[in-house]
Amino acid sequence: MKTVVVTGATSGIGFEVCAALLKSGCRVIGLGRSAENARAAEEKLRGCVPAGDITFFHGDLMLPSEVRALAVKIKEELEKTSGGRLHALVNNAGCVRNWYMTTPEGYEHQLALNHLAGFLLTHELLPNLLEGGRVVMTSSGSHRMMRMHWQDVMYERRYRPLMAYKQSKLCNMLFAYGLNDRYAGLGLRAYGVDPGLVRTEIGSKNTGGLVGFVWARRKKHGVDPSVPAEIYARLIGAETAPDGLCHDIRGPRAASRQVGRRNAERLFELSEKLCGIKFGGIESCMS
Structure with a gap:
């Protein structure tokens, strides 16, 4: 039985991904922010897939x-x-913010959760993933409208919530590119998923103001989270790792022209510094 870890698994896309994977026969480890939400999601999933x-x-x-x-x-x-x-x-775990908020380390929330959390967790679980594992990031089509704000990646000097969000989604794609660049030779494959516009609460949590107002109106036109969950199930369930870096409901799609080796390497180095870690090369992973 294949085991899959899903972050942000208590609601929205993450919850539906768990449900789809359980129905396909996978063993699922879900991660949630609070014990209460985790218990509620686990109970609900057991009701949906009793044998899961x-x-x-x-x-x-x-x-x-x-x-x-x-x-x-x-x-x-x-x-x-x-x-x-x-x-x-x-x-998959992610957030949107209406104003500048930082972690205890001083990192802007959207970069911290949407990118650095997954970067660090992947590092910690890398030995378990090599030789056939897959890493899937919840990105967004909005990554195509963004360049890395290298001079101030935290947007500390002039906070622009939407730009910070788009940048975090570009980071997801660059991270996937960088993982493939480094570890495809060891059987690891990484992907970025563009789920499209989805009816979730991501734009309503800890936002308010303009972001909350716009999201409340915009999400009405989105699809149910079960629709993009099919993308994840397809990437994870395929016997042979699918081709392509960026996938949406139609299949592989072209990523932004910003997604390339130079930016991926620069982001890898910056993220390693911010997380206080170092990803090993192929030689160290094989030793």
């Missing part, structure tokens, strides 16, 4: 210490149930 193998852990992925603690729990679970193997990691 689902486990939930909770923690605040904006905090590196909690990401590492969750990784330890996941590894312990994998040793007990899957011989240490992880078939796929879905880095």
